[in-house]
Amino acid sequence: MSNTQARVPLKARKVSFSWDGTPLHWVPEDPFTTHTINVLHLLLPAGERWFVHVYKQVLPYIRDERLREDVIGFIGQEAMHSQAHDEVLPHLREQGLDPTPYTAQVDWFFEKLLGDRTLPPGRARRWWLMERVALIAAIEHYTAFLGNWVLNADELDRRGADPTMLDLLRWHGAEEVEHRSVAFELFMHVDGSYRRRVRTWATAFSALVFLWQRGARFFMENDPTLIDGKASFKDFHVRGRRGLLPTAGDMLRSIPRYLSRDYHPSQEGDTEQAVAYLAASPAATAAEKRAA
Ligand SMILES: [Fe+2]
Numbered sequence: 001m002s003n004t005q006a007r008v009p010l011k012a013r014k015v016s017f018s019w020d021g022t023p024l025h026w027v028p029e030d031p032f033t034t035h036t037i038n039v040l041h042l043l044l045p046a047g048e049r050w051f052v053h054v055y056k057q058v059l060p061y062i063r064d065e066r067l068r069e070d071v072i073g074f075i076g077q078e079a080m081h082s083q084a085h086d087e088v089l090p091h092l093r094e095q096g097l098d099p100t101p102y103t104a105q106v107d108w109f110f111e112k113l114l115g116d117r118t119l120p121p122g123r124a125r126r127w128w129l130m131e132r133v134a135l136i137a138a139i140e141h142y143t144a145f146l147g148n149w150v151l152n153a154d155e156l157d158r159r160g161a162d163p164t165m166l167d168l169l170r171w172h173g174a175e176e177v178e179h180r181s182v183a184f185e186l187f188m189h190v191d192g193s194y195r196r197r198v199r200t201w202a203t204a205f206s207a208l209v210f211l212w213q214r215g216a217r218f219f220m221e222n223d224p225t226l227i228d229g230k231a232s233f234k235d236f237h238v239r240g241r242r243g244l245l246p247t248a249g250d251m252l253r254s255i256p257r258y259l260s261r262d263y264h265p266s267q268e269g270d271t272e273q274a275v276a277y278l279a280a281s282p283a284a285t286a287a288e289k290r291a292a
């Protein structure tokens, strides 16, 4: 096994961040990049809480001790991610950007639309659980993609992006790279149907694009410092070319990889790089000290 694929035991790092010194536009003079990345704080608290909720239900179906350990480690990490992004929201509110109208919709999406539904025990209930396990595997393809991207997004440092926000994004991104195989291996273990993989990928991808562009537009329109804040695909394209956001081309190229029959997440990203970041991250090292 190469270093990029080595298995690491997963543990939650109980990080905490102080947002007092972080400006509203934490990528200086670039509200569009700031807010496009800020959409993470809108989607992840509810989304990752939902991962945890679904995975607790799937634990009884796991017949492999090592995978069970990985899933438990994954649950711990995602719960911490959800909380850390949630804690950015009061800071946005203090700066005059109240995200509640948007987060209320995201909460509805994950808790009601993708929630448990009243199903009798049996086939229908199992079908809906497997569908959600597959959706999580597809979403995790993108969290690993974004994690790998942000670990390598040196342009954000060159533009003077806020170090605390960068540490939040990279601590999270590194843990996404670290645990990137868990959701897919779980899906393959409990179901693995190729048709389900394709179907849920299409749902997850469309939902992510839809929610993301709406979130970016919401922030741009409600930013109290912008007079006529807008978000367009052109803005996105330009930032991608500058290395401030992922490029549309990279995102498109990631699609056939997930849909390939030979796909395995270990082929994406670099575990060694993720582990090295976590060993140096201010938030992660402070968390380790507190734990010790
Ligand atoms: Fe996460």
Ligand SMILES: [Fe+2]
Pocket: 078, 140, 143, 175, 176, 179
């Ligand atoms: Fe994850």
